Amino acid sequence: MTTEETPDKKGPQDQSEAPENQASELKVPPTGGEEDKLRTALRSFFKLFERQPSSGGGDSTGGGAPSGGGGQADLLDDPSRRTFFKRAAIGGGIALAGGGLTYAGAKVAISGRSVDDMDEAIKTEGTIKPMDQRNVILTFATSKALNEKHPERNEQYSKLQNKKFHFYEGASHFEHRVPWDNSKPGYTQLDKALHHAAWNPLKSAETWTMAHSQPNTRVLGWDQSDVEKEKYEFKSERDAAWAIKSAARVWGAVRCGITRRDRRWDYDPLYDIEKSRTLTWERDFPFEPKTVIVMAMPMDYDAMATAPFWTAEAAIGHGYVVMAQIANQMAKFLRGLGYQAVGAGNDLGMSVAYGVAAGIGEAGRHSQLMVPGIGPRVRLCKVYTDFEFVEYDKPHDWGMAKFCLSCGECAKACPSNALPKVEDPGSGWGYQPQYEFSDEPGYTWNNHTGVLKFHSDAKKCFDFWLENDSACGNCVTACTYNEPDYWHHWLSMASTTVAPGFLHTLMSHMHPMFGYGATGDPSKVKKFWETGKGMRVNSSMKNNIATAGRS
Amino acid sequence: MESIQWFVLGILFTLCVLGFSYASIRVKAPWYAWAVLIGGAFLVMFGIAWAGSSFHEDIYTSGALGLTLFTGPGIAAMVLAWRYWVAPGLKGADSGN
Ligand code: SF4
Ligand code: SF4
Numbered sequence: 266m267t268t269e270e271t272p273d274k275k276g277p278q279d280q281s282e283a284p285e286n287q288a289s290e291l292k293v294p295p296t297g298g299e300e301d302k303l304r305t306a307l308r309s310f311f312k313l314f315e316r317q318p319s320s321g322g323g324d325s326t327g328g329g330a331p332s333g334g335g336g337q338a339d340l341l342d343d344p345s346r347r348t349f350f351k352r353a354a355i356g357g358g359i360a361l362a363g364g365g366l367t368y369a370g371a372k373v374a375i376s377g378r379s380v381d382d383m384d385e386a387i388k389t390e391g392t393i394k395p396m397d398q399r400n401v402i403l404t405f406a407t408s409k410a411l412n413e414k415h416p417e418r419n420e421q422y423s424k425l426q427n428k429k430f431h432f433y434e435g436a437s438h439f440e441h442r443v444p445w446d447n448s449k450p451g452y453t454q455l456d457k458a459l460h461h462a463a464w465n466p467l468k469s470a471e472t473w474t475m476a477h478s479q480p481n482t483r484v485l486g487w488d489q490s491d492v493e494k495e496k497y498e499f500k501s502e503r504d505a506a507w508a509i510k511s512a513a514r515v516w517g518a519v520r521c522g523i524t525r526r527d528r529r530w531d532y533d534p535l536y537d538i539e540k541s542r543t544l545t546w547e548r549d550f551p552f553e554p555k556t557v558i559v560m561a562m563p564m565d566y567d568a569m570a571t572a573p574f575w576t577a578e579a580a581i582g583h584g585y586v587v588m589a590q591i592a593n594q595m596a597k598f599l600r601g602l603g604y605q606a607v608g609a610g611n612d613l614g615m616s617v618a619y620g621v622a623a624g625i626g627e628a629g630r631h632s633q634l635m636v637p638g639i640g641p642r643v644r645l646c647k648v649y650t651d652f653e654f655v656e657y658d659k660p661h662d663w664g665m666a667k668f669c670l671s672c673g674e675c676a677k678a679c680p681s682n683a684l685p686k687v688e689d690p691g692s693g694w695g696y697q698p699q700y701e702f703s704d705e706p707g708y709t710w711n712n713h714t715g716v717l718k719f720h721s722d723a724k725k726c727f728d729f730w731l732e733n734d735s736a737c738g739n740c741v742t743a744c745t746y747n748e749p750d751y752w753h754h755w756l757s758m759a760s761t762t763v764a765p766g767f768l769h770t771l772m773s774h775m776h777p778m779f780g781y782g783a784t785g786d787p788s789k790v791k792k793f794w795e796t797g798k799g800m801r802v803n804s805s806m807k808n809n810i811a812t813a814g815r816s
Numbered sequence: 817m818e819s820i821q822w823f824v825l826g827i828l829f830t831l832c833v834l835g836f837s838y839a840s841i842r843v844k845a846p847w848y849a850w851a852v853l854i855g856g857a858f859l860v861m862f863g864i865a866w867a868g869s870s871f872h873e874d875i876y877t878s879g880a881l882g883l884t885l886f887t888g889p890g891i892a893a894m895v896l897a898w899r900y901w902v903a904p905g906l907k908g909a910d911s912g913n
Binding site: 306309310345348349350352353356357360749751752753778779780781792 | 829830833834836837838840841842865866869870872873874875876877878881882
């Protein structure tokens with residue numbers, strides 16, 4: 266008797282048998298080899314999907330629709346078929362429900378935990394004084410006047426770290442000092458030309474010094490003469506927030522958060538590098554800002570993967586161009602609505618602190634903002650405005666800073682040892698810098714102390730930039746959160762929010778093991794220069810913009 | 817391209833569900849055998865999805881490791897479960913037990 270014959274010979278009284286009992290009755294023929302068994306099994310499997318004569322012998326399937334009376338009844342009357350379809354439906358349903366639940370759980374995890382209390386999101390010790398812009402590395406390095414005023418800074422760094430180093434002299438020749446070498450991938454004329462071209466719009470627009478925190482540049486000017494007289498009234502604060510975020514999205518931002526202005530994160534006093542004079546918010550800034558809009562735009566994954574070669578600077582320079590463009594557009598948009606607004610790149614305030622406050626990311630070990638799904642491969646710009654009828658965002662916790670405590674891949678990739686390492690006391694996490702020579706009087710002049718975070722020695726970072734004749738970006742590229750926009754990275758991202766600390770260490774080791782985050786790899790330069798291949802029919806924008814969809 | 821990957825996985829998933837449902841009425845095996853078989857099938861598909869996306873993003877090491885670390889153990893788990901728990905059940909069925 267073959268398996269498929271069994272049900273047909275059974276009487277109606279047998280049909281209520283438990284499935285377990287059927288198993289022993291659905292036998293493979295006792296004769297024949299493995300091949301026969303397989304063939305029989307397959308034949309009986311497909312037989313399940315065939316219509317068969319009813320147990321009463323009548324042909325109820327002839328010519329009728331499958332759902333027609335007798336055929337359907339036969340199908341359901343057959344206990345093995347019934348069990349099969351029942352289990353397929355239940356099993357498939359459970360699997361799909363499990364998948365759906367995992368997806369929903371991951372979505373919730375990726376949204377992060379909303380932190381109501383700003384003091385919990387950014388912990389501080391005592392009263393925090395705003396950072397003096399004159400102590401920002403790039404402001405200091407590019408200002409002759411400040412270098413003359415503080416010769417001890419150059420002397421101390423030369424004595425402790427690098428004899429040949431001088432902030433201003435190095436900065437004066439930056440990106441034009443080292444000649445290209447066409448035999449060195451990443452340092453060829455091709456790479457240099459790309460690098461310079463990326464920055465060129467900002468140079469043409471005389472706004473490039475915004476990267477050094479120069480305020481009131483041409484594209485990001487303070488002029489408010491074009492503010493519309495009539496103020497646009499939004500129906501609700503939520504409508505206002507959505508309108509602002511929709512505008513940010515259309516101009517190319519992938520994240521936009523809105524937060525209250527917080528004097529602790531503003532530079533104060535401001536410093537005009539070009540005119541060598543300090544500026545105050547009260548006397549010089551055109552209005553009293555109430556709100557800061559923070560926007561993030563991604564840098565190209567494949568270009569950043571070439572760090573620290575000159576090729577990576579193409580993504581960085583372009584990122585700055587987009588920063589200026591979007592900040593300019595958002596400020597103009599608000600002025601068009603009748604509110605005062607000034608766009609800012611690196612100037613006016615600390616973008617990372619504002620990014621955390623606006624709920625778009627967390628500060629990482631490399632002192633940069635990490636945005637879920639893209640990691641630190643973003644550039645940030647801000648808009649200061651007096652508009653305040655808007656729904657403010659809350660800071661969010663994705664567990665990324667916690668992850669940093671046991672990761673440290675960026676510090677390993679840092680060619681200048683500027684970043685705190687996992688092995689450092691407290692993993693480098695604290696209210697005060699704990700890096701080498703941080704106990705030397707005056708050495709930490711560039712750090713904003715009293716804030717619980719990873720404090721890095723940006724002087725050493727800048728030292729490497731001068732040597733490299735280009736920004737570096739290794740810490741961005743090597744970061745465990747620097748991922749292209751694919752589901753498995755989102756899943757990893759979601760799992761880090763719930764995984765315990767020891768798994769964080771494992772995950773951070775897996776990242777390079779799986780081929781991500783390599784730096785100084787000439788093959789990435791070759792790969793980058795081939796990314797234009799097939800562009801006419803590019804089936805995905807993922808590698809170009811790193812993330813798709815809504816802000 | 818990614819859509820093709822999901823399409824193929826959809827087919828694989830459907831076949832798995834049908835295959836397991838069919839096997840469940842043909843084979844007598846302990847519950848843990850089913851757990852290992854289903855877990856193995858999940859790992860196989862997870863590895864294929866991982867590798868598909870990794871190859872699509874041009875990170876071949878990740879694709880290869882996805883197949884090695886997920887699909888490989890998945891296949892091994894299924895083979896072992898079949899060998900030690902399912903095949904004896906089939907033999908039992910062969911001999912009419
Ligand atoms: S940019 Fe380079 S040198 Fe600077 S902190 Fe990052 S890895 Fe270190
Ligand atoms: S590489 Fe690791 S430690 Fe460094 S910022 Fe990224 S997640 Fe944090």
